[in-house]
Amino acid sequence: MAITVPRPKLTWFERLYLPAIVAGMAITLQHFKNMLLGRTKVTMQYPEQKWDAQLPEHYRGAPALVKDEAGRIRCVACQLCEFICPPRAIKIEPGEIPVKDRFSKVEKYPREFDIDMIRCIFCGMCEEVCPEQAIFLRKDYAITGLTRAEMVHNKEKLLEIGGIMHGVVLKWNEKK
Amino acid sequence: MAEGPPSVNVQIDGVWHQFPKGTRVIEACAQLGVYIPRYCYHPKLSSPGNCRMCLIEMGLPRMGPDRKFELGADGKPVINWMPRPQICCAQDVAEGIGVRTSSPLVEECRRGVMEFLLINHPLDCPICDQAGECRLQEFSVEYGRADSRFLENKVKKPKRVQIGPRVTLDDERCILCSRCIRFCQEIAKDDVLGFTERGGHTLLTAHPDKPLENNYSLNTVDICPVGALTSSHFRFEMRVWFLKETKSICTSCATGCNTIIGSREDVIYRQTPRENVAVNSVWMCDYGRLNFEYLTSPERLLEPEIFSGNKLQPSDWKTVISHTALQLRHFTGWDIAIVASGRMTNEELWLTARLAQQLNVSLIDIVPRKGEGDDILLSQDRNPNTNGAKIILGLEGKTGANLEAIAASVAEGRIKALVVLGEDPTQFGITVEQLKKLPSFITMNILRSAATAHATAVLPSAAYAEKRGSMITGLGRLQRLNRAVRPPGQAREDWEILRDLLQEVTGSNGLGSIEDVFRQMAESIPPLGGLSLSKIGDLGVKVMATPENSTTPLPPGEPADEEIFERPLVHAPK
Numbered sequence: 127m128a129i130t131v132p133r134p135k136l137t138w139f140e141r142l143y144l145p146a147i148v149a150g151m152a153i154t155l156q157h158f159k160n161m162l163l164g165r166t167k168v169t170m171q172y173p174e175q176k177w178d179a180q181l182p183e184h185y186r187g188a189p190a191l192v193k194d195e196a197g198r199i200r201c202v203a204c205q206l207c208e209f210i211c212p213p214r215a216i217k218i219e220p221g222e223i224p225v226k227d228r229f230s231k232v233e234k235y236p237r238e239f240d241i242d243m244i245r246c247i248f249c250g251m252c253e254e255v256c257p258e259q260a261i262f263l264r265k266d267y268a269i270t271g272l273t274r275a276e277m278v279h280n281k282e283k284l285l286e287i288g289g290i291m292h293g294v295v296l297k298w299n300e301k302k
Numbered sequence: 303m304a305e306g307p308p309s310v311n312v313q314i315d316g317v318w319h320q321f322p323k324g325t326r327v328i329e330a331c332a333q334l335g336v337y338i339p340r341y342c343y344h345p346k347l348s349s350p351g352n353c354r355m356c357l358i359e360m361g362l363p364r365m366g367p368d369r370k371f372e373l374g375a376d377g378k379p380v381i382n383w384m385p386r387p388q389i390c391c392a393q394d395v396a397e398g399i400g401v402r403t404s405s406p407l408v409e410e411c412r413r414g415v416m417e418f419l420l421i422n423h424p425l426d427c428p429i430c431d432q433a434g435e436c437r438l439q440e441f442s443v444e445y446g447r448a449d450s451r452f453l454e455n456k457v458k459k460p461k462r463v464q465i466g467p468r469v470t471l472d473d474e475r476c477i478l479c480s481r482c483i484r485f486c487q488e489i490a491k492d493d494v495l496g497f498t499e500r501g502g503h504t505l506l507t508a509h510p511d512k513p514l515e516n517n518y519s520l521n522t523v524d525i526c527p528v529g530a531l532t533s534s535h536f537r538f539e540m541r542v543w544f545l546k547e548t549k550s551i552c553t554s555c556a557t558g559c560n561t562i563i564g565s566r567e568d569v570i571y572r573q574t575p576r577e578n579v580a581v582n583s584v585w586m587c588d589y590g591r592l593n594f595e596y597l598t599s600p601e602r603l604l605e606p607e608i609f610s611g612n613k614l615q616p617s618d619w620k621t622v623i624s625h626t627a628l629q630l631r632h633f634t635g636w637d638i639a640i641v642a643s644g645r646m647t648n649e650e651l652w653l654t655a656r657l658a659q660q661l662n663v664s665l666i667d668i669v670p671r672k673g674e675g676d677d678i679l680l681s682q683d684r685n686p687n688t689n690g691a692k693i694i695l696g697l698e699g700k701t702g703a704n705l706e707a708i709a710a711s712v713a714e715g716r717i718k719a720l721v722v723l724g725e726d727p728t729q730f731g732i733t734v735e736q737l738k739k740l741p742s743f744i745t746m747n748i749l750r751s752a753a754t755a756h757a758t759a760v761l762p763s764a765a766y767a768e769k770r771g772s773m774i775t776g777l778g779r780l781q782r783l784n785r786a787v788r789p790p791g792q793a794r795e796d797w798e799i800l801r802d803l804l805q806e807v808t809g810s811n812g813l814g815s816i817e818d819v820f821r822q823m824a825e826s827i828p829p830l831g832g833l834s835l836s837k838i839g840d841l842g843v844k845v846m847a848t849p850e851n852s853t854t855p856l857p858p859g860e861p862a863d864e865e866i867f868e869r870p871l872v873h874a875p876k
Contacts (some may be wrong), residue, residue, distance in 0.1 A: 204428035205541045225462065233462065234538055243556045257428045282531040297425075 155234055173268075181265050188252045188266040191281065192259075192290030194296065198229050200260035200283065203236040207252035207261055214246035216252065220236040232298050243269045259294040311378075313400040318378055327355055327401060336403050339412060339441045341419075341527045342479035346584055346859060347488055349390075353479050357411040359386040363398030371398055385417075387411050391442070407817035412445040422457045422502060423528075424474045428602045434531030434542040457502050459570035460585070465495075465507075466514030468534050468588055469523060476506050478532035482522035489585060489678065489858050492516040502759065506530065517587045517863025518678065524525070524574055524584075531750060533572065535592055540564075542569045548786035549576060549840050553645060553766040554590035554778030555673070556683040556854050557780065559839070561586065563594075563767055563786040570767055570787060572593050578841050580864055581779060583857040594767065597787070601749045603762035604791025614757065619792065623799070626759040627806035629742040633719045637660025643694065643724030644668045644685025646796065647783060649816055650770035651687070651694040652823040653800035658695075660807050665711070666695055667704035669725045675853050681776050684768075689774040689849065694827055705730045709758050712736050719744070724763065724796070726751045746799060762793040769795040770816050772838060775843065776854025781842035782835065832869030844868045 139145065160166050170177065194200050203220035221237030223230050252261045264287055271277040279287070309320040312327075313333055321324060321330045328338050329345065341353035362380035363371045369380040381400035383737035387407060398656035402408065420442065427433045482505075483495045492513040499505050508514050516520070523531045545564035552573070559582035564572045573594060575586035606622040607614045612814040617625075630638065640653050640663055655706040658666050668691045685691070690700055699705075709731035710871055711717040721725065728751070737756040745754055746761035754760050768789040772782050789795065794864035801813050813819050817835050826829040837843070844864050848854075 202429045203432075203538070205544070206428070208541060209541070222538050231461075234430065 132266065141195075145281075178265070185264040185265050186248045186269075187244065188248075188264055188269055188279070188287055189246065189250075189252055189261055189280075189284070190264045190266075191236075191239060191284040192288040192291035192294075193285065194199055194294060195292060196229075197290075198232070198298075199235060199281075200258050200291070200294070201236050201239065202232055202234045202258055202260070204257060205236075206255045206257065210251045210255045212249060212251065213245040213247050215242045216240070217242075229298070231300065236281060239284060241279045241284060243271075243277045243279055244274065258297075259291070262286065262288065262291065310395050310397040312395045312398075313381060314376070315401070315403055321395045323395070325358075325395050327358070327393045327395055330395050331358075331390065331401065331403055334620060338390055338403060338443070339437075340391055341437060341477055342481060344481050344484075344525055347484045347525075348393055349391045350480055350484070353477065354389060354415050355412065356389050356391045357415070358390045359402040359405050360384055360388040360390070360393070361400040361594045363400075377413065378867060394528070409445070412441070413447070415447045416442055417447060417451070419477050420450070421452050422474065424456065424458075426475075429538075430472075430529035431473075431532045431537060431542070432526070433731055435531060437527035442525065449709070459503075459505060462662055464513075464534070465531075466519050468592070469504065469514050470532050470534045470537055471508075471532050472532070473505050475528050475642075476526045477528055478504055478506070479527060481525045481527070482506070482531055484521055485518075485525060486514070486516070486850065488518050489521070490518040492518075493676075494787075516588055516678065517676070518585060520591055521575070521585050521712060536572045540566055545571060546786070548767075548784050550767060550784045550786060551686075551773065551781045551842075552586065552590040552593075553686040553773070554587075554593045554684065555617050555675075555680050556681040556686060556852075557590075558686055558775035558779065558781050558842075559586045559590060559679060560771060561591075562782070563784075565786045566768075566788040568790075570597060576840075579857065579860045580844070581775065581777070581781075581842070581857060582679055583860050585679060585858070587678070589680065594765075596705040596749065597765045597767060598790075599749060602790055602793070603747060603750055603754065603760060606762060606792060607757070609758035609759040614755070614760065619794065619802070622761065622848065623802045624805055626744055626761070627803055629744065629758060630661055630719060630721075630803075630807065633742070636662065637716075637718035638663045638721065639665040639711065639717045639719075640721045641705070641708060641723065641727065641730070642666065642668050642788070643693065644671060644683075644688045644691050644701065645724050645766075646664075646687060646691070647769070647770045648687065648690040648694060648780075648827075649735070649774055649819040649823060650723075650796045650800055651691055652827070653797060653804055653819065655695050655802065657804050657807065660804065663706060665677075665708055665717070667697065667708065668695070668701050669705065669730055670700070670702040677855045678858055679855060681855070683776055686775070687773040689776065689778060689846065690772075693774070693829060693846070694823070702730075708732075712740065715739070718742060721752070722746075723800075727753050746796065748793075761799050763796040763799060764793055765849075768793075769797070770835070772820065772835065775842075776852045777848045777856075778844055778846035778852075780830065780833065780838055780845045780867075782838045782840070833867070 191201055203218050205218050208216040208218050217240045218236050219238035221235055223233055223235050250263050253263050307323040310323055310665045311318055331338050338356045340356045343349055361381035361383035365381045366372050374380045379398040442779045463471040465471045485514045487493045488493050494509045494514050497504050498507050520533055523533045544566045548563045550563050552561050558577040560578040561573045562576050573591050577584045605616040606619050608617045608622045640658050671684040673684045712732050720740055721744045722768050723746045734752055742758045743757045745757045746763050748765050764858055766772050767786045770785050772780055775781050805811055824833055
């Protein structure tokens with residue numbers, strides 16, 4: 127079934143068209159004038175110039191693992207991020223913390239933790255799903271490498287990006 | 303049909319139903335699709351009624367002075383509802399009783415019980431192996447609170463306790479349902495677990511001198527509704543939600559326990575029992591459950607190899623199959639002996655029998671495999687398919703009767719070509735020196751051994767979880783294997799190798815899929831007549847009477863009699 131699209135009724139002034147063309151031209155000339163006077167900035171010269179200082183608080187860059195104030199890797203290898211990750215970029219190999227260790231109460235830690243940054247889509251689901259506040263999206267965005275292997279962030283690299291996180295919930299205290 | 307127990311009328315959620323006498327109320331509700339939350343109740347164990355999660359409202363029929371039920375306007379008994387809730391796991395159905403499974407009182411009770419159970423529970427789901435299949439998680443979604451009203455410190459209990467060689471205990475997670483204790487008393491007959499201390503400090507403990515080390519200990523892990531008992535083998539290996547579950551059977555003895563194989567990306571992480579009342583009830587022994595490590599052994603044969611240029615060298619399947627067939631055709635039937643295996647599936651055995659028939663081989667046998675059995679599930683016969691081998695290869699009486707003759711003929715040099723499928727010839731009296739002298743020694747196997755180094759053709763095959771097929775248990779039940787993972791390297795499913803070999807010897811045989819093999823086999827083997835791989839189903843079909851010398855125990859606490867499948871008289875036209 128065809129749908130009849132009603133055409134707007136134009137007044138005789140609108141049907142002249144010339145006033146509209148003149149108005150449009152005026153805007154273009156205004157821009158031209160601003161450009162000649164150097165009032166418009168169109169292009170930022172990346173990578174010589176960077177916008178890092180202005181990155182918004184909610185910016186989602188590379189995911190990274192964090193340690194808490196006590197120096198413990200907060201991840202307990204529950205593998206929920208591996209499960210939720212839409213492009214399946216995360217690969218975790220869980221391990222057991224020995225009984226004699228300082229953090230033996232936590233029992234489990236990631237022996238290996240790889241994020242394939244070629245696959246990562248910076249969606250932030252890993253951060254959202256993490257029950258341990260262990261993975262956060264940081265503001266690093268220029269992730270480059272010459273080989274595929276270089277683009278896989280292993281546990282050391284992820285901890286290096288992540289650093290220490292202050293003010294997170296400490297749920298594995300001895301008293302709890 | 304045998305007369306069952308008489309039926310009684312029960313009102314559940316306002317509707318009258320009939321159930322056989324002796325049905326538990328919790329089971330009657332389950333039959334109507336109403337799942338009552340429960341922790342301590344397990345259908346195969348006694349009901350202590352100690353978790354209080356299955357509380358329901360119940361009422362008895364009102365009696366008149368004449369000791370008869372008072373009938374309401376609808377002609378049904380009027381029910382006097384009890385003011386307090388009752389547990390339904392220890393209550394049998396009775397004439398005229400009424401049950402309400404979801405009233406405000408019941409919901410409130412369940413919320414209260416959940417809150418009590420979680421008082422001392424450590425909220426360590428991220429590191430708990432039970433997460434994902436934990437009853438506590440499931441019911442707290444329905445009846446739990448978002449926050450805790452409990453301000454005191456939680457009770458500290460021992461964690462990471464090895465209560466046996468295969469079981470790890472976390473007492474803080476335990477909700478004291480006593481399922482594991484009852485399992486050890488009633489099924490495993492090894493009463494080593496118990497509660498010590500009192501009140502909130504109650505602990506599940508193993509006897510100080512007797513660890514939980516019986517061959518059924520891992521069943522306690524299966525029935526533990528929370529993560530208190532976990533398998534030391536599976537501990538922290540993989541989260542359960544990643545596991546692909548494949549229905550299969552255990553091939554470690556003639557019992558053929560039904561299993562679920564949990565695998566992820568071609569690696570098997572665990573095996574758990576699957577309910578089949580005619581075979582294994584809901585249990586499984588530890589020996590069979592953990593017997594899958596060899597699938598990832600570094601000794602796995604990964605490439606087909608052929609003897610050429612004075613040494614064994616890897617080649618492609620096509621070359622190896624045609625060279626193997628050439629070796630076999632070089633000799634007459636009298637020069638060849640075939641040793642098959644009781645671990646092979648019916649389809650593989652049938653193709654072996656066809657090959658033997660084509661080559662005119664009469665010396666054929668399987669290797670018997672005996673071990674210690676028990677009267678719970680484990681058979682003395684450790685071959686999963688002895689009965690299939692007997693029927694299909696036409697072996698009469700004891701298996702392994704021809705092995706001595708074969709070994710003697712090899713020693714005398716009368717046998718020129720020895721075909722060994724899935725077995726190691728050094729295990730039945732043939733020395734490595736004798737193997738070296740054989741003009742042709744063809745072996746199809748999973749693992750490399752001293753013998754495979756002296757073969758003239760090595761055919762790498764698939765293990766039980768890497769192939770499809772069927773087997774007949776010690777009790778004469780036809781069951782189905784399913785493929786959970788892919789064979790490693792270039793290893794192939796055994797039936798494909800045998801099919802190709804048979805094709806090379808005879809020409810085309812029209813066997814494209816394993817269904818074709820089963821169909822042709824069912825035509826020639828009477829007990830399998832009228833069946834197909836899909837008709838076997840997940841629970842198997844009893845195809846023959848239990849042999850008199852069977853060492854397979856009946857499943858604990860289950861009825862034994864079952865009718866033998868007979869070929870239907872009417873067939874669909876072809």
